[in-house]
Amino acid sequence: MSDGDDLTLGAPLGVSVLQEGSVITIALTGELDLTTAHELEHAAAGVQPGGRCVLDLRELSFMDSAGIRALMRLDLRARDEGWRFTVVRGRSAVRRILDLCRVGDRIEVVDEAASIA
Amino acid sequence: MTPRTPPLRQSVLATPDSIRRLRSATVEHLRTAGLDAAVVELAQLAVSEAVTNAVLHAYEDAPGPGPIHLAVDVRDATVVVTVADEGGGMAPRMDSPGAGLGLPIIANIATTVEMAHGDRGTRVRMTFAASP
Numbered sequence: 001m002s003d004g005d006d007l008t009l010g011a012p013l014g015v016s017v018l019q020e021g022s023v024i025t026i027a028l029t030g031e032l033d034l035t036t037a038h039e040l041e042h043a044a045a046g047v048q049p050g051g052r053c054v055l056d057l058r059e060l061s062f063m064d065s066a067g068i069r070a071l072m073r074l075d076l077r078a079r080d081e082g083w084r085f086t087v088v089r090g091r092s093a094v095r096r097i098l099d100l101c102r103v104g105d106r107i108e109v110v111d112e113a114a115s116i117a
Numbered sequence: 118m119t120p121r122t123p124p125l126r127q128s129v130l131a132t133p134d135s136i137r138r139l140r141s142a143t144v145e146h147l148r149t150a151g152l153d154a155a156v157v158e159l160a161q162l163a164v165s166e167a168v169t170n171a172v173l174h175a176y177e178d179a180p181g182p183g184p185i186h187l188a189v190d191v192r193d194a195t196v197v198v199t200v201a202d203e204g205g206g207m208a209p210r211m212d213s214p215g216a217g218l219g220l221p222i223i224a225n226i227a228t229t230v231e232m233a234h235g236d237r238g239t240r241v242r243m244t245f246a247a248s249p
Contacts, residue, residue, distance in 0.1 A: 031137060034173075062140075
């Protein structure tokens, strides 16, 4: 099968982690699914009680329900361990599934990193 | 949209990497057919969910993964996507992983969904309007 000329087509997950004090920002690129969701949870392993995790999805091109389940597991961890979890939503494909699964009812979801208070 | 887009047919083993492969094949096929990006995104998500279900459940009791068959047809104003396996199906299981989000998502984004299960496996047939 050809992957085509579009380099974003079928791109694997890219994970970058930035730690500033007690805040860990995780920025994702590519596609979040069953095969890559564990990478997100691994990236968030270092968040400490009283700290914060900002998950930046603005450059993520695709996410399915396996990604939603990973977000829900992180939310449970945040509640159990006492840290704040914020999701920055991004492109239309990602916005759609976040809205469809009403993730914003349970997790803090913002449109822009600049709007994080 | 190209009026006569050749159908896409792919069969792969139900391994985890088949999820991304079949999803990518669907996107590439529908983009080549000139479909609206919003429709391509809906089909991309639906294929990902249906293939994930097959990878997780179809061959749970088999010694190894069996095949998953993907068919994508663009017919006038409709995109028809079928994901089929030859496994034991999606019977309720106490040890099943996940929150059961896949099928509700498909039901929400597709125009129609038909699911058939028999001795020869499970088939999920989904349609989408070619124009959003």
